[in-house]
Structure formats: C-alpha cells, structure tokens
Amino acid sequence: MCGIVGYVGDRKIEEVLIEGLRRLEYRGYDSCGLALNGEKSGIYRKRALGRIDNLARAIEGHTPSDKRSGIAHTRWATHGEPSEDNSHPHCDCSCEIVVVHNGIIENYSSLKDELEKKGHKFSSQTDTEVIAHLVEEKLKEISRGAGIKHALPEPLFFEAFRRAVNLLSGSFAVSALWVKAPELIMSARMHSPLTVGMGEGENFLASDVSAFLKYTKKVYFMDDGEIAAIRRNSAEFYDFKGKKNNKQPSIINWDLSMAEKGGYRHFMLKEIHEQALSAQNTMAGRLLPFEEKRIFSEIGLDFNEAARIKELQIIACGTAFHAGLVGKYVFERLGIRAAADLASEFESRAALLDRGTLVIAVSQSGETADTLHAVKAAKRNGNKVLAVTNTLGSSITREADYTLYTHCGPEIGVASTKAFLGQLIAFYMLAVNFSHARGITDPQKAEQLCRQLLLIPDLIEKTMALENKIEKLTEAFSSKEHYLFIGRDLSYPIALEGALKIKEISYVHAEGYAAGEMKHGPIAIIEKGMPVLSLALSSQSLDLIKGNIEEAKARGADIIAVVDEESKKTVKARHYLEVPQINELFSGALAVIPLQLFAYYIALQRKCDIDKPRNLAKSVTVR
Ligand code: M6R
Numbered sequence: 001m002c003g004i005v006g007y008v009g010d011r012k013i014e015e016v017l018i019e020g021l022r023r024l025e026y027r028g029y030d031s032c033g034l035a036l037n038g039e040k041s042g043i044y045r046k047r048a049l050g051r052i053d054n055l056a057r058a059i060e061g062h063t064p065s066d067k068r069s070g071i072a073h074t075r076w077a078t079h080g081e082p083s084e085d086n087s088h089p090h091c092d093c094s095c096e097i098v099v100v101h102n103g104i105i106e107n108y109s110s111l112k113d114e115l116e117k118k119g120h121k122f123s124s125q126t127d128t129e130v131i132a133h134l135v136e137e138k139l140k141e142i143s144r145g146a147g148i149k150h151a152l153p154e155p156l157f158f159e160a161f162r163r164a165v166n167l168l169s170g171s172f173a174v175s176a177l178w179v180k181a182p183e184l185i186m187s188a189r190m191h192s193p194l195t196v197g198m199g200e201g202e203n204f205l206a207s208d209v210s211a212f213l214k215y216t217k218k219v220y221f222m223d224d225g226e227i228a229a230i231r232r233n234s235a236e237f238y239d240f241k242g243k244k245n246n247k248q249p250s251i252i253n254w255d256l257s258m259a260e261k262g263g264y265r266h267f268m269l270k271e272i273h274e275q276a277l278s279a280q281n282t283m284a285g286r287l288l289p290f291e292e293k294r295i296f297s298e299i300g301l302d303f304n305e306a307a308r309i310k311e312l313q314i315i316a317c318g319t320a321f322h323a324g325l326v327g328k329y330v331f332e333r334l335g336i337r338a339a340a341d342l343a344s345e346f347e348s349r350a351a352l353l354d355r356g357t358l359v360i361a362v363s364q365s366g367e368t369a370d371t372l373h374a375v376k377a378a379k380r381n382g383n384k385v386l387a388v389t390n391t392l393g394s395s396i397t398r399e400a401d402y403t404l405y406t407h408c409g410p411e412i413g414v415a416s417t418k419a420f421l422g423q424l425i426a427f428y429m430l431a432v433n434f435s436h437a438r439g440i441t442d443p444q445k446a447e448q449l450c451r452q453l454l455l456i457p458d459l460i461e462k463t464m465a466l467e468n469k470i471e472k473l474t475e476a477f478s479s480k481e482h483y484l485f486i487g488r489d490l491s492y493p494i495a496l497e498g499a500l501k502i503k504e505i506s507y508v509h510a511e512g513y514a515a516g517e518m519k520h521g522p523i524a525i526i527e528k529g530m531p532v533l534s535l536a537l538s539s540q541s542l543d544l545i546k547g548n549i550e551e552a553k554a555r556g557a558d559i560i561a562v563v564d565e566e567s568k569k570t571v572k573a574r575h576y577l578e579v580p581q582i583n584e585l586f587s588g589a590l591a592v593i594p595l596q597l598f599a600y601y602i603a604l605q606r607k608c609d610i611d612k613p614r615n616l617a618k619s620v621t622v623r
Contacts, residue, residue, distance in 0.1 A: 002088075002617075003027035004194065006175050006185045007068035007213050008232050009202025014059055016204070017047050017072035020211035021052045023259065026267075026412050026611065026618040027102075027207060028076025031087035034059070035098040036067040037182040043098055047087035068182040068232075071175045073100035076617040080125030089177075090129040092136035093121055096179040097134070101128040102207055103192040104622050106170035131174055134164035139178075153180040158229055159242075161186040165227065166240050171369065171621065173207060174223075184244040185230040188240075189222040190495070192621055193367050193395060196220040196228055196235045200248060201228050209252050210259040210410050217252040221393035250393060258411040258482020266610045267415035268505070272596050276460040278408040278418045279589065283426040287454060290447040295433045299386065299402040307437040309358045312338040313383075315346050315374045316362035317620065319416040319500060320423060324362050325493035326588045329428030333490075334435035334586055344370035344623070350377035359385045360430070364411055364419035365619040368602050373623065375399045388426045390419050404430070413611050414618050415505050420497065421460075423588050428453055452583050456590075459580040463593045466577055470597040473560070473575060477531050478605035481508050484522070484557070485595070486515040487535035488545050494535055494588045498595030505603040505613050515548040528556030534600070535591055536561045538569040539584045544572055560598075562591050 003024025007016040017034050031468035032055045033047030041064035049055040052074065073088035080086035089098040105111070111134065116122070120133040126275050138160035157178045165174065171191035178184070187194055187205055197204035197212040204212035205228070209219050220235060222228055227238045238246040264270035286295055293303045312331055314324035324340040331338035341349075343361070347370075354357070357380040363371045375385050387400035390408050397403045406422030423523060432449045435441040441449070483502055487495035491580060492514045499512035515521050515534070526532070527592040532552045536545050549559055549571065561573035564581045577594040579587075603610050 006205035013070040030082035032074040034072035035089040036070040038064040039066040092132040099132040103171035138163040276457040281407040287450040313483040314340040315343040320362040322497040323423035335440035343374035346374040347377040366391040366396040485512040488541040491535035501599035526555040532557040538566040581623035
C-alpha cells in the first residue's frame, strides 16, 4: 500500500517521478505528491488529492531548474483522511527535510508527544510526519555536539537519518531529502518493500521495480533493517547500526511492455487475456519429461525430506487464499492431508502446528502483511515454509525456506486474475510432485497428470471465446445488486473467487457459497430474478449441484451455469457458459475465467474504475 519513487540524476526529475508514480498508482491512489531538491532553490514540494494527473497538472511549469534529486509518493490512507495536508511528502518544521513513507509507525503518537514538547509543530494527522521531525531533531542533536561531529552535510544527514529510523517501530519504507545534501536520498526499510535501481550516472528507488524498469533492470532489493544512501553515482547499503552491507544486484527479466496495457482498455482485461501465456510460463521446464526431483531441486527442498511430509498448511489472503483452498482440495484428492487458512486468522494458532507440517504461503506480491506475519509465526514454531509468489526478492521469499515463483509477469490490476491462475497451476504441480514423492501417485500417473496440465494454456485460449457472449449477457444483469455464486468441492473456492471479483470491482453484493450450505440459511435470500452463478462441471458432485440449482430455480433464481460439454447435457439453466472438458482436478483453471470476465463486464457496464477500485490497494502491506 502506498508507492514510493525516488530519483537522482540528470533527467527531468519530475518526469521520472510522475511516470514512476503512474506505474505505482495501483498501490494506492487517494492522493499523491512529490518533492524536488534544488541546488540553490531548496525544497520544492507539491501535493494533490486524487489521481497522479492532478499532481502532474499542478507542477507543470512550476518546478525549479536547479533540481538534483526528488522523491514522490502515491497514498492509500491509513492515518488521517485523504486530504492535501495528509498527503506525502511530509516536512519538518522549516520544510528543509521531506519524507515519504509506506507502512505504519506504531509508536508515532509517543514520538509525536515528545517532539511537541520540544517545540515541533505538526501540520498533518499522519504517522509519517514524525519521521521528518525526528530527523530534524537528530540533526540538531548532532550539530549541538551531542553525538559525532560531522562537518559535511552528507555524513550529517546520513547519521541523523540513521538515528531517527532507529527510533521507529512498525513497518516502514521511508525515503528522505535534506535541503543541504541535494544529491543524496536516504532510505530505510523495515517490513515494507523498497528497491534501488542502478543506472549509469543516475539511480532510482521505488516500492516496486515497475516504476523504473524503463531505465534499468539492475536492481538491489533492500532488506529489513537496512539503510540506503543513494547518490547519482553510487548506492550504498548499511544496517541500522551504520555497518556497511555488501549486496549483490539482481537482474529483472520482465520488460516494460509486460507492465503496460498493450492496447487493452484495462490492465484487468489485459491480464485476463494473458492467462494462457502466463500459465505456460508457470509450467515452463517444470513438468515433462517427468523427473521426480526436478521441482524439489528448483525450490531447494531435498527429495527425501519432501517424501516425509505428511501434512500441509496453506496460508494466504483474498484471492491467494482461494487458490490455497483449491490447493487443499487437489492435495487431498492426491492423498495428502492439507488445511487452508486465512493468514489474517492464523498467527495465534501457528503454535499448534505439528513441526513436520510444511507451511505453504501464497502471495502474488509477496508483501501482504498478514501473510508475512503468519509465515513468521510458523517459523517461530519451527515449521518449514514454502512461498508461492510472483514477485522476485519479495519479503515473503526472504522469510521462507523455499520459494516457487509463479512467473506470471507483473500484475497491475488490483483485481487479481492471472496471478490466481498461476497459483492454481503451482498447486497442481506441487500436488502431483508431493503425491509422487510420498509414493501415492506412481510415476506413470504423475506423468499423465503433467501431460494434462500442459493442455491448460490451449484450453484457456478456447475458454476466452466466451468473452463476447459474456459481454452481452452482462447487459441484462448490470443493474442487479445481489449475486450468488455456488459450487461444491473443487469448485467451491472458484465460487468464492467469482463473488470476490465482482464485489471488488463492481461494488455489488455477492456471496460465494458451498452449494451444500444453501439450505442451511442462504437460500432464504433468493427471490425472483436473482442471478445465481452455478459451477456445474463434470465432477463427483455434479448430481448434488444439479439438485441445488433446481432448489434455487424453484425460488425464482436466474441460473447462469458454468458447464462443460458433458455436464451441459443434464444441467438445466437459463444461461450456459461452457468451458472445455478437462480433468476435474484441474477444472478450476478454466471455470474461473468466465467468472473473471463476468465481473469485468458488469463493472464496465456500471462504469466502475476497474483497475483502481475504491478503497482498495494492490498490496495490503498493513494489518
Ligand atoms: O499479494 P497477495 O497475493 O498476498 O494479495 C492477497 C490479496 O490482498 C489479494 O489477492 C486481493 O484479495 C485481490 N485484490 C483480489 O483480487
């Protein structure tokens, strides 16, 4: 949540910052701002409510010509309502220090009290502002001789910043400028992502590499408890005590076009269309010829150790949790006991885990605070953790013992689509491999399942042929305010996912239910004309779901059934969305697509802001 961008170099700084902010807008978009540090003109700061365009308009023709560095921010409010005063960058008393921050400073009110007693004047309701005043205070403290004497501004700024961040508790990615050190950006990271991009005679920083991918692919991922001093020709890293860290850069293999809309109206639609390709990428080189150790050696898990794992605990939030629920069903169908829990509900229960249970944490961003906390709790209990994520170098990969990347490419739309699909495929692959390692699935069967998995990208392409039909269908439904999604067994999490998609981008009320639960309460809400999206694919539970559909119809529901060729013969619905036939085990990968498209076109009819739905941010990095 919230996005930070920084730049020091010869380009037009405000252009680099605004462009970076646009790429990070998915992280939060209730307000934004930037600050530039000029050689003679000092700090120029501008903030705006709403979208980045408002900021771009506000600075046009007003920025100083002698600027040397800059920082910028797009906000998702935690402390203080969205307003210009609460927007970042925040200043110290004389606006000589400017700060942008992502995260939450948990001890901000006690720090603020102390600073106010010392005469500091605050002008916002945010937790972030204390950081600027703390740096100011530390500058004074050092200059008064209370600490190390530093004559030069840069070491002085470094030391004041270092001392200030040592006083913060909570989660933060923070960057700061000081008027007297115009070519230095100080940054620190604690439980909130920050990356530094290395250019030639210029350097970048951002919450996410997509902000500077256009300029460089050479990236340092900052660690928790790390400070960076970023200058035009260097980036140096230190721990919070001031000891230098030697870091190796990573090279990002995404290209910029992957992070752009490529002619689609919305990122969400582009990402729905990318699913065949991204499913292919998730599987590439991992399935055939079937080799028992291949996936385990990729993730660094010893095969014999994998063979001893009897039970799995999956943890995740939101859409990733729904993928985890599918994972649970698939693992169990292949003979391995698995539980799936919401990461936000898991931390206090981690101590009950059997030490031999492998924890699988699923997160597109790898930065979701609840998932990270749940991972740490599992680690404290002595469990090994496998991260399934899309994001190289993300926080979750640093906490986990093993990582399986989904390789879906950047997902920008707040509503997760292709990342969900990548997570499903990751689970399918893991389930086949773990089941084989345990001796439950024999190598021939494992190879056969891998062959079926490899059909998925083509079948996704075929499923996309439903798009026009769905677009037309949504014209009839777009004024509805209530939707039900029902499914059983492997399709139950897909019903949950369908309901979440439509809720988050269309702002309508939708419930996902295990169809067997309908008679235990929810059927009471069905009235004439209520759309009930029913997952009715060929499966062990088809007869049961058919019964549930009939019960809903008898109460006036308008049934939209997701079927395959076989099941369509016996399912009675008003509208059919037919997906290709596939092994029931993997059916979720196709069944979810019409539901994603349905949510997208309903939102389009309702003129909602599809890529930036209200109140949401792409990565939920606060709890
Ligand atoms: O980055 P993560 O996968 O950990 O994110 C988890 C959820 O916040 C995320 O899936 C959220 O539910 C999406 N907006 C759903 O579309």
